[in-house]
Amino acid sequence: MRRLTRFVLRLYPAAWRKRYRAELEALIEDSGAGWRVIADLLKESIKMQLTTWSFGKLAAVLGLAGLVAAGVTSAFIAPIYISQAGLRITPPAGSVMQHATNHLMQMENQILSRTSLSAIIQDPRLDLYASERKTLPLEDVIEKMRRQDIRIRIVSLPANSSEAFSVSFSYPDKVKAQRTVQALIAKFQDANLELDREGVYAGDHLQVVDPPTLPASPGIPFLPPDWTDVVPVPNWLRPNRVSKAELRMVPASASEGRGPLTERITRIQNEVLSRASLSSIIQNPRLELYQQERKSAPLEDVIERMRKDIRIGRVSGDPLAFTISFGYLDRGRAQRTLQALVLRFVDADVEVQHQQEAARHEPPTIVREAMNLEVLDPPSTDRQRRNFYRVGMIGLIAGLMLAAVARLLFRLRSPTAA
Amino acid sequence: MSDPTLLVLSSLAGGDKHGYAMMQDIEAFAGTRLGPGTLYGAITRLERRGWIRPVGAHDRRQQYTITSAGRAWLADQLDSLQQVVKTSRARLKHA
Numbered sequence: 438m439r440r441l442t443r444f445v446l447r448l449y450p451a452a453w454r455k456r457y458r459a460e461l462e463a464l465i466e467d468s469g470a471g472w473r474v475i476a477d478l479l480k481e482s483i484k485m486q487l488t489t490w491s492f493g494k495l496a497a498v499l500g501l502a503g504l505v506a507a508g509v510t511s512a513f514i515a516p517i518y519i520s521q522a523g524l525r526i527t528p529p530a531g532s533v534m535q536h537a538t539n540h541l542m543q544m545e546n547q548i549l550s551r552t553s554l555s556a557i558i559q560d561p562r563l564d565l566y567a568s569e570r571k572t573l574p575l576e577d578v579i580e581k582m583r584r585q586d587i588r589i590r591i592v593s594l595p596a597n598s599s600e601a602f603s604v605s606f607s608y609p610d611k612v613k614a615q616r617t618v619q620a621l622i623a624k625f626q627d628a629n630l631e632l633d634r635e636g637v638y639a640g641d642h643l644q645v646v647d648p649p650t651l652p653a654s655p656g657i658p659f660l661p662p663d664w665t666d667v668v669p670v671p672n673w674l675r676p677n678r679v680s681k682a683e684l685r686m687v688p689a690s691a692s693e694g695r696g697p698l699t700e701r702i703t704r705i706q707n708e709v710l711s712r713a714s715l716s717s718i719i720q721n722p723r724l725e726l727y728q729q730e731r732k733s734a735p736l737e738d739v740i741e742r743m744r745k746d747i748r749i750g751r752v753s754g755d756p757l758a759f760t761i762s763f764g765y766l767d768r769g770r771a772q773r774t775l776q777a778l779v780l781r782f783v784d785a786d787v788e789v790q791h792q793q794e795a796a797r798h799e800p801p802t803i804v805r806e807a808m809n810l811e812v813l814d815p816p817s818t819d820r821q822r823r824n825f826y827r828v829g830m831i832g833l834i835a836g837l838m839l840a841a842v843a844r845l846l847f848r849l850r851s852p853t854a855a
Numbered sequence: 856m857s858d859p860t861l862l863v864l865s866s867l868a869g870g871d872k873h874g875y876a877m878m879q880d881i882e883a884f885a886g887t888r889l890g891p892g893t894l895y896g897a898i899t900r901l902e903r904r905g906w907i908r909p910v911g912a913h914d915r916r917q918q919y920t921i922t923s924a925g926r927a928w929l930a931d932q933l934d935s936l937q938q939v940v941k942t943s944r945a946r947l948k949h950a
Contacts (some may be wrong), residue, residue, distance in 0.1 A: 457895055461914040464874035464891045484896065584939025 445475055448482040450489045492844050500836040501538055501844070507832020514828065520614040521605035523592065523623055523814035526629070539645060539783045541600060542776050544628040545589050548621060549723065554579045557620050572698055587621070591648055600648075601813065616817035643705070643786035646758065647683040649775035651768060655681040677746070677764035684782055685758040697753075699756055700745060705758075706749060708785040710779060715740045718777050724770060731796045747778065859897035864921060864929040867907055873916040874884070895922055901925065 446458060465474065472636040487495065526541055547553060555575060558565045562813060566578045586608060604621050606612040686698045710715065717738060719726045727739045735743075746765065762776060765771040796849035860874045866872060866919045874894060889897075898919065901907040906925030910918045920930070 453899065455898040457899065459915045460874060460912075461891060463896050464878070464882060464894070467875040467916075468878060474890055474892075478892040481890075481892030481896045485899070 438475075441475055442470050442478065442517055443489070445478045445482060448479070449485055453485055453489075455621065457458055478528070487843050490841065494841040495844060496837050499840040500833050503832035503834070503836025504829050504838070506829045507830075507835075510832070511828035515609050517607050517609055518589060518611040518614045519605050519607045520611075520618040521603055521814070522618050522812060523603050524622065524625060525601045525811050525813050527600075539780065540629075541591070541602060541648075542780045542783075543632055544625055545634065545776070546780070547628045547631075548624045549583050549589075549768075550586065551579055553577075553624055554582055557617060557624075558582065560620065563616055563620065565613060565617065566606045576673070590651065594700040615816045622812060623740070642687055642790070643783055644685050644687045645682065645779060646685050647681070648688040649682040649763075649779060650679045651680065651774050652771045677766060678771045679762050679766035680768070680771040681760060681762040682779050683752065683758060683760045683781065684776055685752075686757065688757070688788075702757070702759065703784070704789055705785045709781045709787075710747065712737075712740055712743060713811070714781055715743050718781070719743060721777065724774055724777065726770065726774060857887055859899060859930070860894050860930060862887065862889065863897045863899065863901060864885075865927055866918060867921040868926065868929060871910055871918045871920040873913065873918045891903070909942065 446461065447453065449458070468474070488497070557563060558570075558575070558578060566582070569578050586606055588603070588605045588607075590603050590605075592603050604618060604625070606614050606617045606621065608617065686697060686702055716736060718724065718794055719731070719736070727742065729744060730739050748760075748762045748764075750760045750762075751810070752760060760777065761782070763778060764773055764774045765774060857876045862881045862885055863877060864928055865884070869880070872880060874891070878889055878891075878900060883921045899906065901917075902909070904924075906928055907919045907921055912918060
């Protein structure tokens with residue numbers, strides 16, 4: 438007990454110990470030591486430290502304590518595994534690489550549809566989110582899978598050759614994570630064959646030169662890239678993340694006049710930016726855009742706001758090319774929204790072409806061009822470390838906030854307690 | 856009453872004492888046993904405010920005495936408490 442008492446006395450500030458330690462030890466010798474005395478000394482030593490430390494020291498120590506506590510906590514949280522696979526989509530040799538990006542986006546839409554994901558979730562071999570499904574409606578579980586756990590990202594786009602992309606799935610069960618990615622790949626292959634059966638256009642067509650980019654994360658040194666998801670920064674302090682893409686109208690023959698094609702671009706743009714088109718994108722459950730604004734303003738105003746967030750620009754020296762960008766607080770949603778917009782452009786273009794061919798009584802210029810979808814990297818599974826960063830960041834912030842509150846409390850207390 | 860500051864000043868108002876003597880005195884007149892940490896926390900604050908000061912020491916046992924500023928503050932606090940006690944008693948009678 439004496440050793441423990443001496444140890445607790447060491448927790449007092451050094452200057453205090455120099456002045457009072459001897460007489461306090463004498464008092465403990467006279468009154469006797471016990472667990473209540475130890476607890477009393479410990480409480481006072483912490484109080485003494487908190488009142489004598491500068492805010493910087495207090496913040497550093499409590500922040501570090503929070504970080505360590507969070508680190509220990511995260512070690513006990515069930516790990517999350519990410520299974521990831523790489524795929525490549527290549528058009529057949531000799532044909533124009535015109536629709537690989539569109540093709541990919543169409544496949545993605547099919548795979549992330551309610552029907553497709555619900556089939557994967559309820560597949561008895563996978564039986565995903567069993568505990569969540571007991572308490573939540575299937576719609577919510579599908580939404581979680583679509584928005585949080587599945588990631589489809591374009592890895593690179595070597596111009597006019599092929600398009601590589603990755604599919605990943607995060608899940609607490611390592612084997613199920615891997616099997617789910619295998620199931621997603623199988624869905625991609627099925628969707629690829631189905632789209633090939635539908636065919637692609639070989640006439641004048643809209644080509645995606647640069648697919649929608651994933652906006653960069655804010656580059657804060659020593660912090661994980663997705664810190665903005667963790668740190669409670671108010672929306673008005675967050676800059677919009679802008680996803681960009683470039684599209685170009687490719688004429689069927691080089692000798693074709695540019696006039697009709699630029700008119701066609703204008704027509705397509707008007708169609709995409711129409712009220713009906715933007716309204717359906719805003720209300721798309723996969724995107725759920727402008728949720729706050731939709732609560733307080735009529736849909737018309739929100740559509741107008743979205744029109745302002747969409748920028749369509751010209752590409753110098755090429756009247757048939759144009760850029761489109763969309764800015765949003767959430768970078769993932771900015772990219773997904775732009776993907777939806779680009780898909781709208783492609784669909785609107787096909788529609789316009791249909792109408793023009795029908796007006797000219799020409800046969801449709803659909804040709805069968807099988808896109809080749811290959812698996813570059815089979816699904817691998819890694820343990821996710823993001824949990825540590827997230828929990829650690831929460832611990833650090835909690836520690837810093839505690840330091841601020843402690844300092845404020847000691848400042849506000851009565852003079853007798855100062 | 857459990858405010859260690861008031862208890863220490865009240866104890867020293869009756870004469871100079873070292874820590875253990877204060878602890879026993881407070882237990883005797885207030886029925887509260889202050890822990891050594893709490894007692895020295897109060898002594899530190901009171902000395903910093905100039906309401907008590909150290910006087911002669913026996914061995915490692917440092918004696919403390921109340922200063923005139925400490926007496927004035929204690930008197931002021933007791934007047935306030937007196938007012939509270941008087942009012943509360945009157946209200947209890949009429950309740």
